[in-house]
Amino acid sequence: MAILVFLEVKDNKIRKQSFEAATYAYDLAQMLNMPLKAVCIGNISGEEVQKAGRYGVEEVYQIKGQDLDKFLESPYASAVVAVAQAVNAQHVVVSQTFNGKSIVPRLAIKLGVASFSGVIALPTIANGEIQVKRTAYSGKTIQIVGTKSTKCIFSVKNNAYKITENPVTCSIVDFEFKPSAEDRTVTVKEVSKLSDKVSLTEADVIVSAGRGLKGPENWGMIEELASLLGAATACSKPVADVHWRPHHEHVGQTGIQVAPNVYIAIGISGAIQHLAGVNASKTIIVINKDPEAPFFKAADYGVVGDAFEVVPNLIQAIKSYKG
Numbered sequence: 001m002a003i004l005v006f007l008e009v010k011d012n013k014i015r016k017q018s019f020e021a022a023t024y025a026y027d028l029a030q031m032l033n034m035p036l037k038a039v040c041i042g043n044i045s046g047e048e049v050q051k052a053g054r055y056g057v058e059e060v061y062q063i064k065g066q067d068l069d070k071f072l073e074s075p076y077a078s079a080v081v082a083v084a085q086a087v088n089a090q091h092v093v094v095s096q097t098f099n100g101k102s103i104v105p106r107l108a109i110k111l112g113v114a115s116f117s118g119v120i121a122l123p124t125i126a127n128g129e130i131q132v133k134r135t136a137y138s139g140k141t142i143q144i145v146g147t148k149s150t151k152c153i154f155s156v157k158n159n160a161y162k163i164t165e166n167p168v169t170c171s172i173v174d175f176e177f178k179p180s181a182e183d184r185t186v187t188v189k190e191v192s193k194l195s196d197k198v199s200l201t202e203a204d205v206i207v208s209a210g211r212g213l214k215g216p217e218n219w220g221m222i223e224e225l226a227s228l229l230g231a232a233t234a235c236s237k238p239v240a241d242v243h244w245r246p247h248h249e250h251v252g253q254t255g256i257q258v259a260p261n262v263y264i265a266i267g268i269s270g271a272i273q274h275l276a277g278v279n280a281s282k283t284i285i286v287i288n289k290d291p292e293a294p295f296f297k298a299a300d301y302g303v304v305g306d307a308f309e310v311v312p313n314l315i316q317a318i319k320s321y322k323g
Ligand SMILES: Cc1cc2nc3c(=O)[nH]c(=O)nc-3n(C[C@H](O)[C@H](O)[C@H](O)COP(=O)(O)OP(=O)(O)OC[C@H]3O[C@@H](n4cnc5c(N)ncnc54)[C@H](O)[C@@H]3O)c2cc1C
Pocket: 209, 210, 211, 212, 213, 235, 236, 237, 238, 239, 250, 251, 252, 253, 254, 255, 266, 267, 268, 269, 270, 271, 272, 273, 274, 277, 287, 288, 289, 290, 293, 305, 306, 307, 308
């Protein structure tokens, strides 16, 4: 028996969220006194794969092959299932990224086990029931849910579990896996990046702005602030709806859900639909001229002031600090 964690690869690197999942899986493995193993799909270097050892992974089953160099739900789920069966996995841990979310239901069906998404804490096991704390209703509530299934898939919410190093010696096993014809009914022909900017879901820092900016011509200072901070830019829904900003920047319940370390919200009121997509951020900084703006209730730091004064001053201060 083992705990298995799925390590997701992006641009030839293991994603940060996978190290969160690995930390969770390590703590789970310690709790159940089981070894921690991982599955990693992609032709990435051994050096990169071995980074998993920092987070307590003793063995990584690496699957290479041209058919699997680009993410696709069906073959990836089958590959993870093949490793889960090979290592006799008790539980499988996945991070709740877009890709993670898309394979979890498939894993649960193929393995015939229970699955929990949005997991934010280690499970408790008592009287034959596994109980898990998870977020629900777009992050507005916390649920405790249980199952009698002895095996589970845990999908760990981004930023909910602190990455901790637990170094061990890590070995790599080359695992042979060929997707079946059934898994290859869809193929990825090409992946085109919308831009070379930092991607929203990967960003450590996000500078986001809303209708308080008055018009698209005023986004120069937002871009400048983001570039000084190495941040990605985002916006509220109405801003994307009126084409002040591209739709792929729209965050919230109906847009992209983000979980950066720092989310800076400028001229955004903080409607619940917006908060639903950003409330997993570690630190929220709000700049709004209305002291009653609802966003201040969700903020760690707030500046009550006019964005057209605060942001240029902030840019100036960062420039002199850097200088
Ligand atoms: C089903 C549904 C789904 C939705 N999904 C989403 C979603 O995914 N994402 C999303 O964002 N919204 C979503 N919305 C819309 C949401 O309800 C709000 O209408 C929207 O978030 C408001 O955008 P905003 O904060 O940019 O604009 P506003 O509500 O107009 O707020 C502008 C803010 O800017 C401040 N401001 C004005 N001038 C300045 C200044 N000079 N300096 C500083 N501050 C200033 C104001 O005080 C105000 O707080 C959804 C709505 C529905 C009904």
